[in-house]
Amino acid sequence: MSGDRGPRRRRRPEEAEQAILAASRAFLEERPFREMTVEGVMVRTGLSRPAFYAYFRDRYEVVTRLLEGIGGLLFALDWRWLSGGEIEEEARDVLIEALRAGSRTFVEYGPVLRAIADAAGYDAKVEQVYRYGLIERLVAAVASRISRDVKAGLSPTDLEPQETARALVLMTERYLLDAFGRPERRPSRRESAAVFHTLEGIWVRTLYG
Amino acid sequence: MSGDRGPRRRRRPEEAEQAILAASRAFLEERPFREMTVEGVMVRTGLSRPAFYAYFRDRYEVVTRLLEGIGGLLFALDWRWLSGGEIEEEARDVLIEALRAGSRTFVEYGPVLRAIADAAGYDAKVEQVYRYGLIERLVAAVASRISRDVKAGLSPTDLEPQETARALVLMTERYLLDAFGRPERRPSRRESAAVFHTLEGIWVRTLYG
DNA sequence: TCTTGTTATTGACATAACGTCAATAGACAC
DNA sequence: GTGTCTATTGACGTTATGTCAATAACAAGA
DSSP states (O other), rough: OOOOOOSSSOOOHHHHHHHHHHHHHHHHHSOOHHHHHHHHHHHTTOOOOHHHHHHOHHHHHHHHHHHHHHHHHHHHHHHHHHHHOOSSSHHHHHHHHHHHHHHHHHHHHHHHHHHHHHHHHHHHHHHHHHHHIIIHHHHHHHHHHHHHHHHHHHSTTOOOOOHHHHHHHHHHHHHHHHOOTTTTTOOHHHHEEEEEHHHHHHHHHHHHH | SSSSOOOOOOOHHHHHHHHHHHHHHHHHSSSOOOOOOHHHHTTTTOHHHHHHHHHHHSSSHHHHHHHHHHHHHHHHHHHHHHHHOHHHHHHHHHHHHHHHHHHHHHHHHHHHHHHHHHHHHHHHHHHHHHHHIIIHHHHHHHHHHHHHHHHHSSSSSTOHHHHHHHHHHHHHHHHHHHHOTTTOOOHOOOOOOOOHHHHHHHHHHHOOO
């Protein structure tokens, strides 16, 4: 029979939870968030649909958990970016290095990040986590750095740090999601390079003219 | 009685369709797309829920129709931007003028545009219309202009027109949605000015350094 | 004013996905 | 074995969707 899931098997809760997270991620590597149903995820675990609810409130909580796992990677840039050099040459290099690191994260986790961004449109709680747990934190970090660079004379004084940071962060997020967030369309190495180059160009021109 | 909708009234189809579009728009001025149900829209028209399906396939079609009404406004910029001056001073002015016009559209229709962007995450057809009917068309127009400016020596030669255009357009879209797309949070005139100024700064620095 | 045809409108139905809970049945301890 | 604990699930109620046959406005003609 096709629906035969075999005899029941008991797993340790920790194990089952990880299985669900893994199944969700695998699902999102192939199909968009809008098609992700609890049933669709659970068939990949060999567990029944109701079992899902023993571990997660709903699929939005799953996505939030996936974000926690990746969000940290994006903050690895924070301290680098913030502690970077005081002279223009250095500042530029540190910026580019941070952008590279961020881009790499998007290349690796693109579809999952895309799913999280989509889910933010579905659920108010995910939106909060995404906005204030990721975007706004990045904006704050970037704004703080811009503020320093303006005071240090590295960047033009008519730059509003907060707004400029928000615009640049949102651009980077959307542009990288557009490039690397679609399960079906994996860019070639050449295309990826063009994306990185373009991003760097806009950041550098904007901040260090 | 609160549920009493009074005696039935017959409208001309055209009239009913407009009523539904208006009700949808009114709804989206107050609440996000994720809370928009067919029922929630139809109570505002005095018609029953099933009546909705006589005029639209589903709520995604409604949103697509709303986009048609607004999309045209955003393309009013196209020809201006494309036919603009050949010297740097002029190019910059034309660009700023186009950005102002686009921003004004977002100020006026922010929540509806936000709803459409959200809906693109819900429905594949809306995503197509939004991407290829709006974003990609703007990208193509901007890319074409950048290409010209690079050849004319107005913009740096290491600019990849297509990619730069995409990054700038996506930034502008997301940043304006972030600023003006939330029903609950209307920015002050002062905040709006900062947004326009920041956008202009990034575009100008990127293209005309 | 009455009759009649057209069609805008709706009540009732079928479906899909959600979230809950009492009952079931692995696995380990003794 | 036997018993306990709890991971697991079948079955249920809910909400929103989309469809369709039946109903009832309205316009036109007598």
